Amino acid sequence: MKNALVSGVVALILSLMGAGAGHAQADNPPTPTTRILAIGTVPAGVDPAKVRAILPNEVGETVDLYLAGKIDQWYSLQGRMGVAFILNLTDTAAARELLQKLPLGQAHLMTFELIPLAPLNPLRQLQGMKAGSP
Numbered sequence: 001m002k003n004a005l006v007s008g009v010v011a012l013i014l015s016l017m018g019a020g021a022g023h024a025q026a027d028n029p030p031t032p033t034t035r036i037l038a039i040g041t042v043p044a045g046v047d048p049a050k051v052r053a054i055l056p057n058e059v060g061e062t063v064d065l066y067l068a069g070k071i072d073q074w075y076s077l078q079g080r081m082g083v084a085f086i087l088n089l090t091d092t093a094a095a096r097e098l099l100q101k102l103p104l105g106q107a108h109l110m111t112f113e114l115i116p117l118a119p120l121n122p123l124r125q126l127q128g129m130k131a132g133s134p
Contacts, residue, residue, distance in 0.1 A: 031118035041082040057103040
């Protein structure tokens, strides 16, 4: 029963997003950015020993950001050196500034791709949901 419900919701979301039609969410009202996905990677050619030398400071400062509520979730990337953070920020410029202040950012040994995240807008199309509803 649960799998069928999940499959149905996924199919609905994909159809509402226009999956396969070459567009996504074009007719839906904009949703606010509520989090930022930050994917940090070590640039090609960087000596891993340089990264490892800075890592103890990087980890300590990252923990401080977590304890301050700036980082909500953190993960390692599979198969390559890097991290993924879910940031409790709504402004990509503020996120970039925050991440560049970390030791690896200051040493230019990690770069971040920042992706603004928002509530799943196609869910507004479910019966009884309206833009701006809680």
